[in-house]
Amino acid sequence: MPAEAGAVAAEAGAVAVDAARWPDVARPPKASRARTAITAAVVRRALRDLPLHVRFPDGTSLGKGGPVLDLRDPRAFHARVGSQGLVGFGESYMAGEWDAPDLVAALTVLAARMGELIPAPLQRLRGVWAQRRPDAQRNTPGGSRTNISSHYDLSNDLFALFLDDTLSYSSALFRGFPADWDLLAAAQHRKIDRLLDLADVREGTRVLEIGTGWGELAIRAAARGAHVTSLTLSREQAALARERAAAAGVAERVSVELCDYREARGTYDAVLSVEMVEAVGAEFWPVYFRVLDERLAPGGRAALQAITMPHERMLAARDTFTWISKYVFPGGLIPSVEAVAETVRDHTQLSVTRRDAYGAHYAETLRLWRERFTGRADEVAALGFDETFRRLWTFYLAYSEAGFRSGYLDVQQYLLTKEATPR
Structure with missing residues (x-):
């Protein structure tokens, strides 16, 4: 699986991704400004009350302190999460758009609150926004x-x-x-x-x-x-x-x-x-x-x-x-x-x-x-x-x-x- 000439880098420049091997990781999905803005608002609301220290590229931060999560490319991150939920969350890590010095500690905070991260109204609409398992x-x-x-x-x-x-x-x-x-x-x-x-x-x-x-x-x-x-x-x-x-x-x-x-x-x-x-x-x-x-x-x-x-x-x-x-x-x-x-x-x-x-x-x-x-x-x-x-x-x-x-x-x-x- 060596990287090929077609590899592209995430905006933050962290990872060169082989677009032929990893097409869904190489580039964030296209998302409207409105959807990305709504996702950003939902994400910020979820993160602000967590025992995390979420750092943004502009020097601002969110959270109540705890394990560090570096959001290197917020726009790409929000586009992925807004379009694909947890699939996008994982692909964003693969692309290097976010990282954490202690990855397990950061993910443990999120896992402990898995049922609370998505607001209840959106949870009830899960059948609309969540991707279905393919028949294949x-x-x-x-x-x-x-x-x-x-x-x-x-x-x-x-x-x-x-x-x-x-x-x-x-x-x-x-x-x-x-x-x-x-x-x-x-x-x-x-x-x-x-x-x-x-x-x-x-x-x-x-x-x-x-x-x-x-x-x-x-x-x-x-x-x-x-x-x-x-x-x-x-x-x-x-x-x-x-x-x-x-x-x-x-x-x-x-x-x-x-x-x-x-x-x-x-x-x-x-x-x-x-x-x-x-x-x-x-x-x-x-x-x-x-x-x-x-x-x-x-x-x-x-x-x-x-x-x-x-x-x-x-x-x-x-x-x-x-x-x-x-x-x-x-x-x-x-x-x-x-x-x-x-x-x-x-x-x-x-x-x-x-x-x-x-x-x-x-x-x-x-x-x-x-x-x-x-x-x-x-x-x-x-x-x-x-x-x-x-x-x-x-x-x-x-x-x-x-x-x-x-x-x-x-x-x-x-x-x-x-x-x-x-x-």
Whole structure:
């Protein structure tokens, strides 16, 4: 993704953007003076009462003090936010039109007040101004393959630059805070082992894993003597997971299949799925949980790890085209605790036997990933990822970390059980 001759710079001169690669970032959308002025007034009203210090190019500032947010190009920022809401907010950061010395701190302030930033009258008109999710991102079998590939097939080498040696791309479980990079791999194993214990995985257990990642859970399950069938739609992940299973000496007990979860067959004693439900989409949550039910033998146990968000915010976001769905996880939607409970209750014979939340651990996991990613920016660039991509991923990791630090996001480990005698 190297920048080409057609790159253009944001007005503030901060970032040269390849217009061919990033057309919606290269130039702000055209917006009328009236719309831009209205947006500026709404933004200023929202910012003036926040514990932020918002600095403008003319030397003026807003806010009640706190983390600094530098608004380098207010006109472009207001044009983007007025036309595209939070999508424009993220694209404005990618373009360098605003920045923050402590990005996570600034975003945490905003995340903690997510439901209050837009005035109530505009919230009620959300269906008019918010962009709708494109049909192309629906998680049909074909759509899921495209959506998964766009993120997980970027480059195994890219993920290896900021993940620990386990290549686990989900929340770790630490003994205490602050977390240290040298303890991350052990914390990932602690998370995996807890899920395996919840599912009672042991010698001879037949395990179905939905969402392979790079294979660490399957490898650890096989090391206990289990036989694992692991499903993924990512060719990059599948290839490396097989290599890692072979290197660990458990290839004969791990089968990694390029297969949609809806195509799974057979019966298993345990089903495990780590941060997969977020990629399914609300439309297909009933299908996903029915697959867990159908593949699980009577008396079996399913252990899931899932990111969750407040129910009312999930309902507002479920049909909206967000910055995350545009640039990071197309087709994705984070469920609420209520949505998981309702779907399990209404569409399966499973019972939610246990649920444990540990969002603070995800904030620390993301901090370690973000610091590693930004600290190895030169190596990311050497892989062919340009500055706009690096700002995109820095924003994604910081935005996610802020969500957990503010309590807007949480992460849960679930135990779902199936009665030995069907109801």
